[in-house]
Amino acid sequence: KQPVPEDAESIFQLYKRVATILSKYTVGKFPYAAVKHIPSMQNWEEVLSITEPENWSPNAVYLANRIYVSNFGETKVERFFRLVLFPRVRQDIRQNNRLHFALYQSLQKALQKPTAFFKGILIPLCESRTCTLREAVIVGSVIEKGSIPFLHLWYVNLFF
Numbered sequence: 001k002q003p004v005p006e007d008a009e010s011i012f013q014l015y016k017r018v019a020t021i022l023s024k025y026t027v028g029k030f031p032y033a034a035v036k037h038i039p040s041m042q043n044w045e046e047v048l049s050i051t052e053p054e055n056w057s058p059n060a061v062y063l064a065n066r067i068y069v070s071n072f073g074e075t076k077v078e079r080f081f082r083l084v085l086f087p088r089v090r091q092d093i094r095q096n097n098r099l100h101f102a103l104y105q106s107l108q109k110a111l112q113k114p115t116a117f118f119k120g121i122l123i124p125l126c127e128s129r130t131c132t133l134r135e136a137v138i139v140g141s142v143i144e145k146g147s148i149p150f151l152h153l154w155y156v157n158l159f160f
Contacts, residue, residue, distance in 0.1 A: 011047070012050060014034065015034070015047055015050040015051050016050060018031050018034045018035070018051050019050065019051040019052045019055070021060075022035075022051060022052075022053075022055075022056045022057065022060040022064075023052065023055040023056060023057060023060075024057065025056070025057045025059055025060040025063075026057060026059050027059065030060070030063050032063075032067065035051075035063075035064050035067055036067050036071065038051075039068070039071075039072050039076045039080075044076075045079065045083065048080075048083065048084070049083075053083065053084040053088070054087065054088070054091070056084075056088070058088075058092070058100040058101075058102035058103045058106075059102045061084065061085065061088055061102065061103060061106055062102040062103070062105050062106045062109075064080075064084070065080070065084075065085055065106040065109055065110065066109055068080045069109050069110060069112050069113055074113055074115050074116045075116075077110075077113050077116040077120070078113075078115070078116035078119045078120040079120070080120070081110060081116055081117065081119075081120025081121050082119075082120045082121075082124060085103075085106055085107070085110060085120070085121065086120060086121050086124055086125070088103060089103055089106075089107065089121075089135075089138075089139075090125075090135065093132070093134055093135050093138060094132075097134065098134075099138050104138070104142070107121070107138075107139065107142040108142055108145065108146060111142060111143070111146040111147075111148070114148050114149060121139070122139065122143075125139060
């Protein structure tokens with residue numbers, strides 16, 4: 001293990017290297033420690049933006065999503081969904097007219113935190129007023145195949 005860098009410049013350089021790895025990642029070693037450490041930082045959203053999440057490969061998005069959903073609270077997970085997962089899902093559907101399987105798996109995993117899923121993906125999709133039929137079908141498929149605890153269903157009724 002390498003020691004955690006102390007100064008801002010070395011942190012910036014470290015996460016720039018992580019950004020390069022995440023943009024090309026398909027299978028193999030994943031920088032778990034670096035990705036998992038991001039939410040514990042005080043300015044974690046800025047550090048996350050250094051890694052350029054819009055350029056991450058779908059497989060990198062899936063693994064990072066697994067780390068966030070499994071290890072962090074609703075608030076940070078919701079922000080991750082809004083900043084990373086939601087834009088990537090919409091971008092992929094618009095570019096390819098379908099959703100990459102790893103991103104579909106990410107949505108399925110996101111449903112494990114229902115409140116964060118609703119606040120970070122479903123509600124922004126509906127509020128955007130630009131939701132395509134294709135996007136609605138894909139997100140609806142994820143919801144249909146997943147299970148949502150009953151107590152979270154009333155939350156949806158508050159907005160619709």
